[in-house]
Amino acid sequence: MDKILVTRASMPPMQEYMDEIADIWETHWLTNMGAEHEKLTVQLKEYLKVDYISLFANGHMALELGLQALNLSGGEVITTPFTFASTTHAIVRNKLKPVFCDIREDDYTIDASKIESLVTDRTVAIVPVHVYGNICQIEEIDRIAKKYGLKVVYDAAHAFGETYQGKGVGSFGDVSMFSFHATKVYNTIEGGGICYKDEDYGKKLFRLKNFGIRDEESVDGVGANAKMNEFSAAMGICNLRHVDDEIAQRRKVVERYRKNLSGIDGLRLNVEQPDVVSNYAYFPVFFDEQRFGATRNEVSECLKRKNIFPRKYFYPLTNTFECYNGQFDVSNTPVALRVSKRMLTLPLYAGLDLDTVDQICEIIAQAGKEAVD
Numbered sequence: 001m002d003k004i005l006v007t008r009a010s011m012p013p014m015q016e017y018m019d020e021i022a023d024i025w026e027t028h029w030l031t032n033m034g035a036e037h038e039k040l041t042v043q044l045k046e047y048l049k050v051d052y053i054s055l056f057a058n059g060h061m062a063l064e065l066g067l068q069a070l071n072l073s074g075g076e077v078i079t080t081p082f083t084f085a086s087t088t089h090a091i092v093r094n095k096l097k098p099v100f101c102d103i104r105e106d107d108y109t110i111d112a113s114k115i116e117s118l119v120t121d122r123t124v125a126i127v128p129v130h131v132y133g134n135i136c137q138i139e140e141i142d143r144i145a146k147k148y149g150l151k152v153v154y155d156a157a158h159a160f161g162e163t164y165q166g167k168g169v170g171s172f173g174d175v176s177m178f179s180f181h182a183t184k185v186y187n188t189i190e191g192g193g194i195c196y197k198d199e200d201y202g203k204k205l206f207r208l209k210n211f212g213i214r215d216e217e218s219v220d221g222v223g224a225n226a227k228m229n230e231f232s233a234a235m236g237i238c239n240l241r242h243v244d245d246e247i248a249q250r251r252k253v254v255e256r257y258r259k260n261l262s263g264i265d266g267l268r269l270n271v272e273q274p275d276v277v278s279n280y281a282y283f284p285v286f287f288d289e290q291r292f293g294a295t296r297n298e299v300s301e302c303l304k305r306k307n308i309f310p311r312k313y314f315y316p317l318t319n320t321f322e323c324y325n326g327q328f329d330v331s332n333t334p335v336a337l338r339v340s341k342r343m344l345t346l347p348l349y350a351g352l353d354l355d356t357v358d359q360i361c362e363i364i365a366q367a368g369k370e371a372v373d
């Protein structure tokens with residue numbers, strides 16, 4: 001079998017991209033909020049159903065500067081360890097202290113019923129993650145945030161284009177971050193965005209992605225450089241025309257996986273959340289080795305031997321990373337620890353052949369049986 005990776009970047013027809021970038025040869029304007037950047041900003045605001053969006057060079061810098069623009073100096077931030085390195089690093093790089101809350105068994109998002117017991121007089125914000133595109137317990141998180149005066153910053157990197165009760169997921173909390181990385185449902189090659197509601201916050205954020213420069217003669221923020229360039233924005237404009245079709249194709253792949261795997265004892269497939277229009281970003285499977293007969297790692301090795309490369313999103317947990325030198329006690333998040341050792345994310349992208357999906361499922365089923373025999 002040809003090498004099958006967990007995802008494959010979506011790309012528009014080449015000619016379409018050539019047409020989109022042609023003007024750049026007229027203007028010689030390559031970056032710093034050019035015409036493509038401005039056009040994409042308007043289109044994404046509409047597509048995502050949000051008040052405002054600010055575009056970035058990548059999702060991580062969007063999150064890091066999105067937090068910085070909230071002026072949360074020196075407090076504690078309640079967050080989840082079951083996420084990509086970026087979420088925790090963005091908190092720590094802002095000199096804030098992550099306080100890890102456990103996750104839910106069913107959708108792997110932060111367990112809102114455990115947040116309140118972690119609130120102290122130093123808590124300044126909550127940073128939850130819509131893991132695999134599963135939407136967090138928005139109402140409960142909102143209630144807690146209001147009660148204690150906390151900011152809510154959603155890592156919505158997995159949730160591009162989703163709606164909850166008809167509202168764009170980027171419209172929840174104070175701020176939401178989307179990633180437009182090549183591996184995500186929608187890409188600008190590299191890229192990201194922060195969705196927000198407060199115009200003054202937006203001005204501050206705008207300056208922070210451009211070195212904190214207010215005008216030619218004044219610099220009033222310790223900013224970074226995280227602007228989206230014109231070639232990325234042009235890619236985003238083209239990909240946005242095709243994203244609904246891409247999501248529809250992903251849906252077919254997901255339905256095939258579900259059909260093939262739903263009857264197998266010891267496998268738990270992802271939840272389908274009511275009120276959520278899904279983007280079919282990932283196909284995570286939980287392996288209960290007692291009932292299934294093989295461990296997640298054994299299944300992963302079986303697939304790799306057949307040239308199929310699933311990923312263990314999210315393993316290891318961020319509160320066990322070497323760079324954090326044992327600062328965090330993983331026994332505080334037992335559900336996350338158990339889940340992270342048992343999840344495998346299977347290949348999923350628009351255009352993944354349904355026959356290949358069948359073969360992947362066959363290899364998985366076989367791995368369970370062989371281990372039992």
Ligand SMILES: *Cc1c(COP(=O)(O)O)cnc(C)c1O
Pocket residue numbers: 058059060061083084086087129155157158179180181190191192
């Ligand atoms: C991809 C991702 C990010 C970072 O986004 P980049 O665009 O790659 O910088 C942050 N959080 C989560 C959960 C992600 O999956």
